[in-house]
Structures are given as structure tokens and as C-alpha cells.
Amino acid sequence: MTPKLPLYFDYNATTPVDERVLEAMLPFFGEDFGNPSSRSHAFGWKAEAAVEVARQQVAELIGATPQEITWTAGATESNNLAIKGACEMYRDKGRHIITCSTEHRAVLDPCAALAKAGWQVTHLPVDEAGRVDPAKVEAAITDQTVLISIMAANNETGTLHPLAEIGRIAKQAGVLLHTDATQAAGKIPLAVESLGVALLSLSAHKLYGPKGVGCLYVRRRSPRVRLAKQMHGGSHERGLRSGTLNVPGIVGLGAAAEIAGNELTDDAERLVALRDRLDEGVRSQLPEVQLNGHPTERLCNTANLSFAYVEGEALMMKLSSLAVSSGSACMSASREPSHVLKAMGVPDALANAAIRFSLGRPTTVEEIDFAIGAIVQAVRELRAISPLYELAREGIDPTRLQ
Ligand SMILES: Cc1ncc(COP(=O)(O)O)c(C=O)c1O
Structure with a gap:
């Protein structure tokens, strides 16, 4: 039986909200609409309690x-x-990331x-599988280095x-490590302490939660990390991020994190x-x-494939029954090949x-x-209409043609 079309194969772009997550969120659009900053009545207390449950749920995931x-x-x-x-908080140490x-x-x-503001930024290369070499991280650290930011996946x-x-390496050198764990959260186990990260970012809409809500883990012990706020206002979130909290979204992120934690192993096995x-x-x-990517050290759900002698955009058009993304999708209007694949040494074609x-x-x-x-x-x-493919089949390397 043909499944209902089009089929969605773009879960790294975003995920649908899990029904259980939606159910947890719904009351906070309606009768439990209070502002968690309203400390003087039950509407506020209820919202605040829900936000704190979510904080616990997300904390547990990582x-x-x-x-x-x-x-x-x-x-x-x-x-x-x-x-x-x-960088703003620790700029007296140096100006290198x-x-x-x-x-x-x-x-x-x-x-x-930051580079525009005078900071020195080192962009480490990756190998052909897209991995950074820890020895290169170590070699790049100077006494001016304030932060290392390397994504989890x-x-x-x-x-x-x-x-x-x-x-x-970062801990030994006394340098803060930030990781963008947006794609990793909910797909691989993450434990901030054993990973040695000081800061970790994640987003609800990549793990079956709603769009427009996420969080930042900021280490509090050994040693405590401090950040200069980037949003000034009512001193919400202990002064670090002002603005009335998105209560339904936060409740959704909490529920999504709990479900992800419970189901991660089964999901990963099935998805691999x-x-x-x-x-x-x-x-x-x-x-x-x-x-394209590491054969084994790779997310359970992702396969990036290059089809030689075929234009990615033409293939996407032909594959209109599948929602997928091309190597250059992130660059929207630009047809530049992906900076990720380029950095891995994948030829433009x-x-x-x-x-x-x-x-x-x-x-x-x-x-x-x-x-x-x-x-x-x-x-x-x-390929049947590709002259390059025809040449290749005749044993002529089309990349060598003038
Ligand atoms: C690795 C990574 N970082 C950051 C983002 C941005 O996340 P958000 O949409 O929550 O701002 C994305 C989403 O595409 C991502 O994949």
C-alpha cells in the first residue's frame, strides 16, 4: 500500500509536536494562562510551578x-x-575563540x-567524515582563549x-566549552558533566516539542560560569534572559525532553x-x-547521500513525493554548495x-x-539524460574534461 504522500524525511529541519506534548501544553493556553512572574496570586503560582517542572524535566535529559x-x-x-x-563576561582574559x-x-x-568587534576566531578544519580532531583543538588553545564552541552533532x-x-582538553586548559546540541538532544545520551561542557544549547522543535522555545544550560559549579546578559528588561531567569516566559512552549519542551529521555534507546535502535x-x-x-558523514559516529536518523552525475536541485524536483533537503538548503536562495560538505572536502559536483x-x-x-x-x-x-554519466560509463572521467 502506498503511504500518504508527500512523505516527510526532513526531521532535522523540524519535527511535529508529539501528541503527548500537545496535550501537556493545551491547558496553558486556556484556563492556566497565568504569568509565572505574577507572585501575588494562584494564576501566577500555577504557571510558575509548571515552568519549574519543565526545568527539572529538561535538566534530567542532560x-x-x-x-x-x-x-x-x-x-x-x-x-x-x-x-x-x-565573551563579554570574560573579555579581560583575552580575545580569542x-x-x-x-x-x-x-x-x-x-x-x-565577535570577529568584527576585534576578536580572533579560529575555525578548525574537519576530516572527510566531518569530525574535528581533538589534538587540533588542543593546539589551537592559547592563553587568550575564552571559549571553544563545537557542536555535538x-x-x-x-x-x-x-x-x-x-x-x-578544554577543562585541563581552563577554557569554557560550549556545545550546540540542537540535533543531538533526544537522539543520543547527553551528560553535561562527563562531556565537560560549560554551556549547552538545545531547541524544542527538533525533539517533538513546539517551535520558538529552547534553553541554555549554564554550569553552576566547579567552576561556576557567568554570562553577560544579551536581553535587558524585567530580570526574568535570574537576570540572564528578560522577557515573560513562553509558558505553553516551556511546558512542551519539558514534556518533550521527558519523553525523549524515556524513549531514546528504543527510538535510536529503530531509526538506525x-x-x-x-x-x-x-x-x-x-x-x-x-x-557524506561518518559511517558509524553519526546520528541514528541522518543519511546524507550524494548521487554522482545528478543535480541535487533537479533530483529534489523529481522527488516531489518526498520532503527532503538538499546540500544547499540552509543557504536558501543561494545555490552555493553546503559549507559543511565543502569543509569535508566533498567536490562541488x-x-x-x-x-x-x-x-x-x-x-x-x-x-x-x-x-x-x-x-x-x-x-x-x-542519469539517463546526463551526458556526464554517459561519458563516465564509457570510462572517461568527466571532471578531467576541459
Ligand atoms: C545545529 C543547529 N543549531 C541551531 C539551530 C537553530 O535552532 P532554532 O531553530 O531553535 O533557532 C538549528 C536548526 O536548524 C540547528 O540544526
Whole structure:
């Protein structure tokens, strides 16, 4: 039976709100509408209590204490607060930060803003699987280094960085480590202490919670981390992030975090099997398909595949029954190949032929099998009209042609 089309394979872009999450949120749009800052009546107390339950739920997902969680409007804000807040607070130590060339724009752009303000920013390279070498992190640290920001998992390829090793190096050098865990949260176990991170960003809409809400973990002990606030106002969130709290959103993030913590192992096992079924199903029927990302150190739900001799955008158009994203999707209007694939040394032709398939909790075997069929057919059709593919089949390397 054909599943209902179009099929969604873009869970790294966003996820649907889990029904259980929605149910937890609904009362806070209606009868429990109070403002948690209203300390003088029961409406406020009820909202505040719900926000504190959520803080506990999120803290548990990452092995933190509730006091270490600050609510934000999502990972972009969390990353800005972490990076700009730490640099402003500790600027007397020096003016150097270290990050990685494959980070999301929500990290690269705050770093670029700091560079404009006179900071030195080191962008570490990655290997062909997209991983940063901890030895390179160590070598890049100077006595001026205030912060290292390395993501836990890459949004385009799913590649996981050796974060615990980087955490040990950062701790030994007395440098703060921030991680953008937006894609990792809910997909792999995260324990802030064993990872050695001082700051961690996550976002509700990537783990079956609502859009527009996230949080920043800020370590409180050994040693306590302080940040310069980036939002001035009513001193909410212990003065770190002003603004009336998004109570339904926060309750949703809390519920989503609890569910993710409970179901992470089962979800991951199921998703790895589906992801590999897709990957193997496609590659067993089509030659010249390259996996972009680490073969094993990778998110359970992500397969980024390049189909040689095929234009990614043309393939996406043909695959209109599948919601996927191309190698350049993050750059919206620009057709520039993805900066992530470029940093991994993927040639432009293959980077432009990349499609990211990201699976999620609702993905089924039937959906995967339908997708395999659709992909194989679309690629065969496009290659049939590709002069480059014809040349390659005749043994001529088209990349060497003038
Ligand atoms: C790795 C990573 N960081 C940050 C973000 C931005 O998150 P938000 O949409 O919550 O601002 C995303 C979302 O695309 C992401 O994948």
C-alpha cells in the first residue's frame, strides 16, 4: 500500500509536536494562562510551578540541575547568549575563540560578529567524515582563549564530534566549552558533566516539542560560569534572559525532553535500522552514491547521500513525493554548495548532488521502502539524460574534461 504522500524525511529541519506534548501544553493556553512572574496570586503560582517542572524535566535529559537551565526562544538565541555572553563576561582574559568550520550559522554568525568587534576566531578544519580532531583543538588553545564552541552533532550529515575528549582538553586548559546540541538532544545520551561542557544549547522543535522555545544550560559549579546578559528588561531567569516566559512552549519542551529521555534507546535502535535500510536499499541498486558523514559516529536518523552525475536541485524536483533537503538548503536562495560538505572536502559536483534524508519517530518501514523506489527511479531517469554519466560509463572521467 502506498503511504500518504508527500512523505516527510526532513526531521532535522523540524519535527511535529508529539501528541503527548500537545496535550501537556493545551491547558496553558486556556484556563492556566497565568504569568509565572505574577507572585501575588494562584494564576501566577500555577504557571510558575509548571515552568519549574519543565526545568527539572529538561535538566534530567542532560544530567544538569534545574537551576542550570535558562529558557530562551530556541537554539539560535541560546547560541548567541552562550557565545556573546561568555565573551563579554570574560573579555579581560583575552580575545580569542575557537570553533569549527561545519557549525550551524547560529554559531558561525555570532562568532563573525565577535570577529568584527576585534576578536580572533579560529575555525578548525574537519576530516572527510566531518569530525574535528581533538589534538587540533588542543593546539589551537592559547592563553587568550575564552571559549571553544563545537557542536555535538552536525545538522547536515549527522556526524558526531568527539565531544568528551574535547571537553577534557578544554577543562585541563581552563577554557569554557560550549556545545550546540540542537540535533543531538533526544537522539543520543547527553551528560553535561562527563562531556565537560560549560554551556549547552538545545531547541524544542527538533525533539517533538513546539517551535520558538529552547534553553541554555549554564554550569553552576566547579567552576561556576557567568554570562553577560544579551536581553535587558524585567530580570526574568535570574537576570540572564528578560522577557515573560513562553509558558505553553516551556511546558512542551519539558514534556518533550521527558519523553525523549524515556524513549531514546528504543527510538535510536529503530531509526538506525530504518536509516541503514534506506542507505543500503539505495546503494545496492544505484552505483556511485556517496555517503557524506561518518559511517558509524553519526546520528541514528541522518543519511546524507550524494548521487554522482545528478543535480541535487533537479533530483529534489523529481522527488516531489518526498520532503527532503538538499546540500544547499540552509543557504536558501543561494545555490552555493553546503559549507559543511565543502569543509569535508566533498567536490562541488558531489556537494551539489547531495540530499539529506532525516528520519523521525513517525517514520515507518513502508515509507522507507517507498522512498527507496522513488529515489532509484528518479536518479536512473536523470542519469539517463546526463551526458556526464554517459561519458563516465564509457570510462572517461568527466571532471578531467576541459
Ligand atoms: C545545529 C543547529 N543549531 C541551531 C539551530 C537553530 O535552532 P532554532 O531553530 O531553535 O533557532 C538549528 C536548526 O536548524 C540547528 O540544526
